[in-house]
Amino acid sequence: MALLRRKDNPEARMSLGEHFREFRRRALIAALAILVAGIWGWIIYEHTIIPWLEHPLDVVHKHNPRAGLLNFSANGVTEAFGIKLKLSIWFGILVSSPIWLWQIWGFLAPGLTKKEKRISRGFICTAVPLFALGCWVSTLALPNAISFLIGSTPNTSLSANFTDANKYVSFVTKFVLAFGFAFLLPVFLTGLNMLRILPGRLMIKSWRVAIMLIAVFSAVMSPSPDAWSMLALMVPMIVLYFAAVLIALILDKRRAKAQGDARPDWLDLPDDQRSTL
Known part of the structure; x- marks a missing residue:
């Protein structure tokens, strides 16, 4: 976006066509990054992945010899x-996350000021560790989820659980x-708050709705039906939501001090009273 700041266009405004070209350029960069990292994954597939x-599955198999056997017998060519x-x-996708996360932010936050540029650099410094942290937490919850699901296989001479490789891979990647x-x-x-779209007071006012949506998201996105997987995803999201609320309130307070209290009146209205919007 910095390249678009010319003397005749100090606010870096773009037409609809320029927005589409900018989206295409950033999508191409993200796709190339995923492709290069994917080639690396192709190389280390058998020895690492x-x-x-x-x-x-090996952990489950030690406790129940008839459960947790991964079946790599291909059902087709x-x-x-x-x-x-x-x-x-x-x-x-995992390895190239720093690149495509930066491209997403660069497209969603056009025409940044110098101060906002400094803040935007913190986006990638925060987003990448959080994405990596989420993936790491999933590896902690994954064995328990698999142990609960596959470990239910009866330990009898007539029972066995040969886990289909294709279904297992889909489960793990989604997880x-x-x-x-x-x-x-x-x-x-926090990015929406920086763009003046989502005030901190509105976020804290809607915390009940946010928790309900987080619970629905956790139930839908967790690929296993057990409560452990849902809670392992839901609890950190609730903590992170309130952390974002705290950061948004701090940013709103700083903006109010610097520019005066320009907070919209409708934020202070009761839920049952009509606003001017």
């Missing part, structure tokens, strides 16, 4: 290739990505 995927491709792309994206919640809430 597969052993990591098999570890939770293209299934083995599809599994490898899916895991490579998933690995590419990890759901946690990673969920931990980005405070970053995007």
Whole structure:
């Protein structure tokens, strides 16, 4: 966006066509980053990714020898290739997260001032660790979720659980990505507050609705039906939501001191009273 700040266009305003070209450029950069990281994942597929995927099943298998066996028998000509491709792309999304997160922020926050530029640099410094933290938390919750689901297999001579590789890969990739994206919640809430779209007082006023939406999101995004996976995703999101509320309130207070109290009147109205909007 800095390249668009010319003397004849100090506010870096763009037409609709320029917005589309900017979106195409940033989407291409993000796609190339995922592609390069995905090629790396393709190379280390057998020696690194597969052993990591098999570890939770091995833990379950030690306690119940008839559960947790990963079945890599391909059911078709293209299934083995599809599994490898899916895991490579998933690995590419994780590894290239600093690049595509920066591209998302760069497109959503055009025409930044010098002060906002300094704040925007903190976006990537916060978003990447939070995304990585969410993925790491998912690895802690994953063995318990798998142990609960597959460990229910009866330990009898007539029972066995041969986990289909394709279904297992889909489960793990969705599980990890759901946690990673969920931990980005405070970053995007703070970004909306910086753009004057979501005031902090409105966020704290709507905390009940936010918790309900977080609970629904956790139930939908958690690929396993057990309560442990849902709570493992829901509790950190609630903590991060209130952390974002605190940051938004601090930013609102600083802006009010610098520019005067320009807070809209409708924020102070009761829920049952009509506003001027």
